[in-house]
Amino acid sequence: xxxxTTKINFLYDFYQSLLTPKQRNYMSLYYLDDYSLGEIAExxxxxxxxxxxxxxxxxxxxxxxxxxxxxxxxxxxxxxxxKKIEEKLRAHHIEDEELxxxxxxxxxxx
Amino acid sequence: xxxxTTKINFLYDFYQSLLTPKQRNYMSLYYLDDYSLGEIAExxxxxxxxxxxxxxxxxxxxxxxxxxxxxxxxxxxxxxxxKKIEEKLRAHHIEDEELxxxxxxxxxxx
Numbered sequence: 563x564x565x566x567t568t569k570i571n572f573l574y575d576f577y578q579s580l581l582t583p584k585q586r587n588y589m590s591l592y593y594l595d596d597y598s599l600g601e602i603a604e605x606x607x608x609x610x611x612x613x614x615x616x617x618x619x620x621x622x623x624x625x626x627x628x629x630x631x632x633x634x635x636x637x638x639x640x641x642x643x644x645k646k647i648e649e650k651l652r653a654h655h656i657e658d659e660e661l662x663x664x665x666x667x668x669x670x671x672x
Numbered sequence: 673x674x675x676x677t678t679k680i681n682f683l684y685d686f687y688q689s690l691l692t693p694k695q696r697n698y699m700s701l702y703y704l705d706d707y708s709l710g711e712i713a714e715x716x717x718x719x720x721x722x723x724x725x726x727x728x729x730x731x732x733x734x735x736x737x738x739x740x741x742x743x744x745x746x747x748x749x750x751x752x753x754x755k756k757i758e759e760k761l762r763a764h765h766i767e768d769e770e771l772x773x774x775x776x777x778x779x780x781x782x
Contacts, residue, residue, distance in 0.1 A: 636781050
């Protein structure tokens, strides 16, 4: 379950801009603020089942966006490459802090 | 005009997976294969205006996806950083071909 949650968190990070405000509200309460389904239902005065359905549908949308755009997959592949590149630079005893900063900047642009 | 065309080409590259097959057909005939609106209309047996409207709508969708996901903008920012990093490596007289290959791989993962 933890793995699944982590993945959804990443997908939410990458694709939240494609969701509706309502979808974003439920998702961030559930996944980021750790509200229970019952608490969200109470907050919005709707049924627990409606919240559950909305969140499940949103998760499916996130998975579909990932199937199409592969942002999370490429992010992971890039992370691996960054690690290798940094190791190589250290192996060459490069002490240029600006170079490492540029790499960090590049990594953050993901 | 050329600049605009180039931008749409990039946006199409990044977001084509989010379009419908029909949208992809028209866009690739018009932008990649350089068909005229009239030729596409003839091919699909619809009006020139219908093709035009579809392509304009698709271009707007591509721009909206870019506003939300910024894939093209980040791609450009990354290109700048890659250039600086490579210059720095050359300045350090690093001749490690594997390192440059890793960077190229990273660049291609965009």
